[in-house]
Amino acid sequence: MRREAMSRLRCHISISLDGFVAGPNQSEEEPIGEGGELLHDWVVSLAAWRETHHLEGGEENENSRIVAEARGNIGAAVMGRNMFGPIGGGPWDGEWNGWWGDDPPYHYPVYVVTHHPRDPVEMEGGTTFRFVTDGIESALEQARAAAGGKDVMLWGGGQIISEYLAAGLIDELELHVVPIVLGAGSRLWDGLDGPMKYELVRVVEAPGVTHLKYRTGLSDSRDPA
Amino acid sequence: MRREAMSRLRCHISISLDGFVAGPNQSEEEPIGEGGELLHDWVVSLAAWRETHHLEGGEENENSRIVAEARGNIGAAVMGRNMFGPIGGGPWDGEWNGWWGDDPPYHYPVYVVTHHPRDPVEMEGGTTFRFVTDGIESALEQARAAAGGKDVMLWGGGQIISEYLAAGLIDELELHVVPIVLGAGSRLWDGLDGPMKYELVRVVEAPGVTHLKYRTGLSDSRDPA
Incomplete structure (x- = not known):
């Protein structure tokens, strides 16, 4: 299934050589698990990352261009409940509005996949959080409709990306391959039917x-040659 | 542990995006498992590969240079029993001399790690198969002693490479990353302690x-910055 003529679902994620996108034992204190912060050393040092977290300074290097490219031409986004709020937190209490302050760095509609219904929350700067309780396909459909012809970004975390990958719904996947072996944690691909x-x-x-960067969703048939 | 001043243990292997070096259900008919042949499409089309298997023709492209580089400066090798002989075969019957005919493409001593002792077998062209029954460290030690200052190649299969990786004995690892997701099979890294x-x-x-291509065996400590 190729969807090049329409809004694509794009995703980029840091991954270890052994295929983990988070270390073991994820918790509120270690949201990316033990050793998981090693996956993001390359990005948190960048000025581009620090700016979106309201921090000054940081580096400019080849990685800056990659981050800018990954964030370009996005009209709406999908994220999982564990990226929006603290892991292990209860149902929405109507006060938690994400990690990003009053002016989140998205500036477009963000569809949060969750089991707990909640009214949309309009933030400053054009970001609106909308809560989707009927699954990942519905979230994608709504985000596509809202994207105004631009692409949809699947922000994460790892678990919801795995679900979209397993469903074959991601059009473009960029892996930021970090030269570490984590040994345990959450795998990006797990339990998929191959090849x-x-x-x-x-x-x-x-x-x-x-x-x-990969184009996904191709046929699994062998090339005739 | 860095061993740059001495003979290095080098290894190169084809791997899927999800970390598999063989598909599921390996058997005599499908030695690389179901779908596993997709991992080697890039190499079996090369003239360099066909030549070592006594076949004519084949392609010359950027992959040819990579294969030549990977095979250069090797003075001895280690391989697992499942690469030397058919999977599921019994103890050595004294007649099986590998898959490669009378003149195997190695031209140096090859140490086969096995549970079954056997006298060395001298082949044509300088290849000698020697059988090691006291483990991977002994095989490496013997290969280093025989390599005459050159490097030692760890040919495979996947299982013995995983054992050497887990033991931290590989100095240089080249991954040939094939853009497929196998979903199941044998993982290169499995059950290792990280990071x-x-x-x-x-x-x-x-x-x-x-x-x-990676240099392995580095410290697992965080960088101070």
Whole structure:
């Protein structure tokens, strides 16, 4: 299934060599699990990342260009409940509005997949959080309708990305491959039926990380040659 | 542990995006498991591969240079019993001399790790198969002593590479990352204690595969910055 003519679902995520997107024992204190912060060293040092978290300073390097590219041409987004709020938190209490302050760095509608219904929350700067309780396909459909012809970003976390991958709904996947072996944690691909073929779009070698962008959703049939 | 001053243990292997080096249900008919042959499409089409299997023709492309580089400066090798002989075969019957005919493509001593003792077998062209029954560290030690200052190649299969990786004995690991998701099979890293840090040596984008070479065996400590 190729959807190049319409709004694409794009995703980018940091991953260890052994395929983990979070370390073991995720908790409120260690939301990316033990050792999981090693996956994000390359990005949290960037000025582009610090700016979206209201921090000054930071580096500019080849990774800055990759982050800007990954964030470009996005009209709406989907994220999982565990990215929006603290892990293990209860149903929405009507006060939690995400990690990003009054002016979140999205500036477009963000569809949060959750089991707990809640009215939309309009933030400053154009970000609106909308809560979707009828599954990932519905969230994608609503985000596409809201994206105004631009692409939809699947922000994460790892668990919901795995669900979208398993459902074959992601059009473009960029892996930020970090040269570590975590040994345990959450795998990006787990329990999928294979084989599935992707197509490499491009590779960029950058400080502390290698960026591999793939077009997904291709046929699993063998090439005739 | 860095061993740059001495003979290094080097390894290169094709791997799927989800970390599998063989598909599920390996058997005599499907030695790389179901779908596993997709991991090797990029290499079996090469003239360099066909030549070592006494076949004519084949392609020359960027992958040819990678294969030549991976095979250069090798003075001895280690391989697992399942690479030397058919999977599920019994103890050595004294007649099986590998898959490669009378003149195997190695031309150096090859140490086969097995539970079944057997006298060395001298083949044509300088290849000698020696059988090691006291484990992977002994095999490596013997291969290093025989390598004459050159490096030692760990040929595979996947299972013995996983054992050497878990033991931290590999100095340089090249992953031929094939853009497929197998979903099941044998993982290269499985049950290791993490985190372990590697260091990227270089990346090459080539037809059907991306080559990522890493220096392994680095400290797992965080960088001070």
